[in-house]
Amino acid sequence: MPEENIYEDLSLVCRRANTVFWVISALIFLALSYYWKIQIVDHKKFSGLAEANRTRQRALAAPRGLIRDRKGEILADNGASFKVSLIRENIKDMEASLAAVGRLLEIDVETLRSRVEQYKDLQQFEPIVIEDGLSSVDVAPIESRRLEFPELVVDVEPQRFYPKGALAAHVLGYLQERTPEEIRAEPDRAARAGEMVGKTGVEREYDNILKGEDGKIIEVVDSLGRVRAEKARQNPVQGGDVVLTLDYRLQAMAEEALEGREGVVVALDPRSGEILALASFPTFDPNRFITRFTPTEWLQLTNDPLSPLENRAIRGLYAPGSIFKLVMSLGGLGFGYVTPDTSVYCSGSTKIYGAVRHCWFAPGHGSMNLTDAIKNSCNIYFYTLGRRMGIDMIAMAAGRLGLGKKTGVDLAGEKEGLVPSSEWKTRTLKTPWYPGETISVAIGQGQLQVTPLQIAALTALVANRGSRARPHLFKSAPAGVKAGPADDDGAGAAAAAEPPFKPSAFESVIAGMWRSVNDGGTGKGAFVEGMDVCGKTGSTQLVSRESAERLSRAGREIKAHSWFSGFAPRDNPRIVVTVLVEYGGGGGATAAPVARRIFELFNKEIQGK
Amino acid sequence: MMIDRRLIQEVDWVLLGLVLLHSLIGVFFIYSSSHFLAGDYYVRQLVWIGASLIALVLVLVIDYKFFVSLSLYFYGLTVALLAATLVFARFIAGTKSWITLGLMQFQPSEMAKIVMILVFARLFAEYKSAYLTTQHTLFALLLSGAPLILIILQPDLGTAMTFLAIIGGAFILAGLRRKAIFFFLLAALVLGIGAWSVGLKDYQKKRLTTLVNPFHDPRGSGYQVIQSKIAIGAGGLSGKGFMKGSQSQLRFLPARHTDFIFSVIGEEAGFLGVLAVIVLYFFMLARMFLSVAKARDRAGVYIIFTASLLIAFQFLVNILMIIGLFPVVGITLPFISYGGSSLLTSYIACGLVLNVKMRRFANV
Numbered sequence: 001m002p003e004e005n006i007y008e009d010l011s012l013v014c015r016r017a018n019t020v021f022w023v024i025s026a027l028i029f030l031a032l033s034y035y036w037k038i039q040i041v042d043h044k045k046f047s048g049l050a051e052a053n054r055t056r057q058r059a060l061a062a063p064r065g066l067i068r069d070r071k072g073e074i075l076a077d078n079g080a081s082f083k084v085s086l087i088r089e090n091i092k093d094m095e096a097s098l099a100a101v102g103r104l105l106e107i108d109v110e111t112l113r114s115r116v117e118q119y120k121d122l123q124q125f126e127p128i129v130i131e132d133g134l135s136s137v138d139v140a141p142i143e144s145r146r147l148e149f150p151e152l153v154v155d156v157e158p159q160r161f162y163p164k165g166a167l168a169a170h171v172l173g174y175l176q177e178r179t180p181e182e183i184r185a186e187p188d189r190a191a192r193a194g195e196m197v198g199k200t201g202v203e204r205e206y207d208n209i210l211k212g213e214d215g216k217i218i219e220v221v222d223s224l225g226r227v228r229a230e231k232a233r234q235n236p237v238q239g240g241d242v243v244l245t246l247d248y249r250l251q252a253m254a255e256e257a258l259e260g261r262e263g264v265v266v267a268l269d270p271r272s273g274e275i276l277a278l279a280s281f282p283t284f285d286p287n288r289f290i291t292r293f294t295p296t297e298w299l300q301l302t303n304d305p306l307s308p309l310e311n312r313a314i315r316g317l318y319a320p321g322s323i324f325k326l327v328m329s330l331g332g333l334g335f336g337y338v339t340p341d342t343s344v345y346c347s348g349s350t351k352i353y354g355a356v357r358h359c360w361f362a363p364g365h366g367s368m369n370l371t372d373a374i375k376n377s378c379n380i381y382f383y384t385l386g387r388r389m390g391i392d393m394i395a396m397a398a399g400r401l402g403l404g405k406k407t408g409v410d411l412a413g414e415k416e417g418l419v420p421s422s423e424w425k426t427r428t429l430k431t432p433w434y435p436g437e438t439i440s441v442a443i444g445q446g447q448l449q450v451t452p453l454q455i456a457a458l459t460a461l462v463a464n465r466g467s468r469a470r471p472h473l474f475k476s477a478p479a480g481v482k483a484g485p486a487d488d489d490g491a492g493a494a495a496a497a498e499p500p501f502k503p504s505a506f507e508s509v510i511a512g513m514w515r516s517v518n519d520g521g522t523g524k525g526a527f528v529e530g531m532d533v534c535g536k537t538g539s540t541q542l543v544s545r546e547s548a549e550r551l552s553r554a555g556r557e558i559k560a561h562s563w564f565s566g567f568a569p570r571d572n573p574r575i576v577v578t579v580l581v582e583y584g585g586g587g588g589a590t591a592a593p594v595a596r597r598i599f600e601l602f603n604k605e606i607q608g609k
Numbered sequence: 610m611m612i613d614r615r616l617i618q619e620v621d622w623v624l625l626g627l628v629l630l631h632s633l634i635g636v637f638f639i640y641s642s643s644h645f646l647a648g649d650y651y652v653r654q655l656v657w658i659g660a661s662l663i664a665l666v667l668v669l670v671i672d673y674k675f676f677v678s679l680s681l682y683f684y685g686l687t688v689a690l691l692a693a694t695l696v697f698a699r700f701i702a703g704t705k706s707w708i709t710l711g712l713m714q715f716q717p718s719e720m721a722k723i724v725m726i727l728v729f730a731r732l733f734a735e736y737k738s739a740y741l742t743t744q745h746t747l748f749a750l751l752l753s754g755a756p757l758i759l760i761i762l763q764p765d766l767g768t769a770m771t772f773l774a775i776i777g778g779a780f781i782l783a784g785l786r787r788k789a790i791f792f793f794l795l796a797a798l799v800l801g802i803g804a805w806s807v808g809l810k811d812y813q814k815k816r817l818t819t820l821v822n823p824f825h826d827p828r829g830s831g832y833q834v835i836q837s838k839i840a841i842g843a844g845g846l847s848g849k850g851f852m853k854g855s856q857s858q859l860r861f862l863p864a865r866h867t868d869f870i871f872s873v874i875g876e877e878a879g880f881l882g883v884l885a886v887i888v889l890y891f892f893m894l895a896r897m898f899l900s901v902a903k904a905r906d907r908a909g910v911y912i913i914f915t916a917s918l919l920i921a922f923q924f925l926v927n928i929l930m931i932i933g934l935f936p937v938v939g940i941t942l943p944f945i946s947y948g949g950s951s952l953l954t955s956y957i958a959c960g961l962v963l964n965v966k967m968r969r970f971a972n973v
Contacts, residue, residue, distance in 0.1 A: 013901070013907065014901045024894070024925060028890070032883070043846075045842065050839050
């Protein structure tokens with residue numbers, strides 16, 4: 001080695017090297033200070049982010065509360081819906097597995113394969129749903145062969161189930177998935193995918209009691225979303241049960257008695273307003289809303305001209321026909337236009353305001369007082385009374401008896417109906433009232449529109465001799481649940497306290513109604529031995545009498561809507577029954593026998609117990 | 610050639626010990642961050658450490674002067690290999706940096722780092738004046754430019770930057786005048802703008818823009834930095850415990866056992882662990898850099914300095930990169946990250962330092 005190398009002066013390069021080292025060291029410790037900031041100063045923030053990374057929340061559906069009738073019979077229950085999923089991660093041989101699973105579940109292998117294909121982008125461990133909406137019987141073979149099929153998992157979710165099918169469907173209503181709009185409208189309420197909420201009926205009205213509280217699971221997941229552990233679980237709380245005023249036997253009878261004709265049967269307790277039965281036909285099976293419709297089924301249901309989803313009892317508007325003679329009688333007596341003894345002679349027709357008006361009984365009823373007129377439903381008597389009262393007094397009487405406004409039943413979508421008056425006509429149609437129109441209104445025709453429930457409430461009012469009870473369906477809910485139908489407002493309570501007409505007016509009308517059923521009147525079809533049924537029939541003309549006659553001469557039968565509304569017994573009445581059969585023809589012939597079946601059942605089976 | 614007993618006494622056992630200590634820390638956290646993966650990475654890393662130690666011993670046995678004298682042959686071979694890599698290698702992870710020889714895969718660019726250390730030692734060994742002349746500067750630039758450009762073309766940004774650091778370091782040691790520094794900065798600026806507009810791949814540009822704001826692209830290139838910062842920040846003062854970091858164990862952290870191993874340390878050992886590793890690293894770097902005083906000649910100084918700089922630069926860039934203070938360029942943490950190539954290069958660089966240090970007496 002050359003000697004001079006030993007003594008070479010390297011101090012300059014060494015100094016430079018040291019400088020670079022110290023610069024780098026300074027940078028390293030500057031970096032360390034940033035670690036201090038992240039790890040010590042911002043620790044909380046990053047801790048939270050790490051926690052959010054690793055945990056995932058999953059909702060557990062709460063079972064809805066049960067809906068029972070007044071006897072405890074379950075009308076809306078919870079079933080279990082089973083879902084079978086396939087986890088590819090646990091499959092060794094895909095083809096063999098598909099074949100075996102296909103045999104087990106009786107699914108075509110091709111269908112199964114395309115289903116798996118469809119979700120091939122999912123992670124291997126994520127379950128692919130191959131069938132849902134299954135019953136426990138359907139999944140039993142899978143459960144019993146767990147070890148053979150590690151790739152299959154069965155999940156269960158509570159699902160609404162209506163054990164009696166279409167029974168009381170319009171009262172119970174149906175559930176549907178919450179729409180995105182509804183979820184936006186209620187930002188405070190936790191949303192769950194596929195959550196079902198009540199859309200109509202009691203399911204909607206008492207959704208807050210019934211819905212319960214969803215639970216949740218907080219799971220630890222990895223970066224792929226695979227669940228590694230369960231961190232916390234909050235079990236769902238089932239919704240509160242709702243007991244309805246319905247009696248399922250009466251309800252079943254009401255539906256049966258309609259015999260497949262479009263129409264309504266309402267039965268209620270006049271003392272409390274508790275609705276015992278409310279049937280509207282045609283109807284639907286609310287279970288179908290749970291298991292989901294095919295698009296065709298849904299179109300069929302919504303486009304059906306008979307509108308099976310509509311609750312005709314609160315949303316169907318009909319002319320009351322001769323039922324309105326009860327209003328006329330109470331108004332006439334109450335306002336002093338007639339006394340119980342005021343007589344009118346019926347010759348079968350009369351000439352009023354220059355037009356010939358006919359009674360429904362062409363030979364004529366002869367001379368009649370008020371109870372006779374109610375019993376025979378004589379048109380001539382009420383034409384005369386109507387002419388005396390004038391439209392505005394008629395409207396006032398109808399208003400006092402609850403027509404033209406909602407009954408306040410605890411079901412959404414109730415309609416008000418219409419009671420015409422001269423003021424109403426000038427306001428909406430901008431034409432004056434013609435006296436001739438009053439005559440149509442006097443027998444329940446013209447622009448008059450009522451719902452069957454309004455007629456039931458009116459009948460209850462009559463049965464109670466003027467004391468009002470609001471019809472309702474809610475009987476009770478578990479203690480601690482704040483719910484129930486909203487109380488009447490002040491005005492309603494005052495009206496309830498004070499009868500609209502003097503008691504004697506009601507007694508006279510009730511006497512007419514009793515004779516109608518028990519003394520060979522129009523309502524005799526509703527006669528029940530030993531039950532003292534009082535009632536009134538009605539048939540609403542759908543076309544004018546002249547054109548009806550012309551059509552019937554042409555061989556075409558135009559049937560009227562058929563009404564019966566009554567109560568029993570005469571003293572201390574316990575049940576009101578209102579029946580409407582669309583296109584049923586005469587009320588006495590069609591609707592009254594339907595009502596009789598309800599009265600009979602009530603008399604035999606229920607009243608005593 | 611047998612090693613003299615005296616030479617063995619001159620080996621810096623403390624430095625070697627620190628290197629092994631870092632390697633073992635690495636093995637621990639490689640285990641923590643990959644035990645749930647197939648492949649037993651920690652075992653492989655132990656094998657690589659063994660292999661690297663053998664390479665280090667081989668480097669020690671031969672006098673560094675012999676390597677320096679052969680450096681230009683190594684250089685020629687390396688440039689040829691780099692060129693061949695560009696032509697023959699297949700793309701792996703977006704770059705053409707790996708070459709396959711039978712069952713072995715290796716990166717000529719890693720070899721190039723070591724070769725440049727020797728080339729600069731050879732080039733500047735006889736250069737005794739205080740500052741570089743223009744001629745010398747240009748010649749050195751030309752010599753180092755060829756492999757650099759070949760690496761940029763692969764494209765391997767991380768290695769290219771490490772390469773630049775070695776070149777820059779060597780020039781600083783040789784003495785750059787202010788004019789030259791100014792010229793280099795200007796050239797870097799012009800080249801940088803030019804590279805940005807034509808040269809850089811989209812993913813590289815993204816990495817630079819996400820440096821400014823990682824949440825600009827949280828699912829893409831910003832994801833790594835975000836997850837890494839979350840891991841480190843969540844570690845807090847004392848960490849979540851060995852094998853208990855949710856970010857690493859649940860795989861939110863990318864490249865856990867390779868480039869982002871220090872994030873795992875930050876999460877599981879906390880600030881105290883970070884502090885410990887950084888302080889230990891500082892001692893190791895000091896031990897390496899400050900050995901320049903023990904070099905018996907100029908070539909030795911250059912070898913010690915550039916080899917130390919190679920380790921120090923990668924360490925600094927890595928710990929800045931994983932907390933978002935530097936673009937994610939794929940630079941590993943020497944001695945700690947998983948990976949044979951990186952480990953081998955670092956051990957050979959360390960071997961060169963030890964080699965120079967143990968032969969400080971000229972009369973051998």
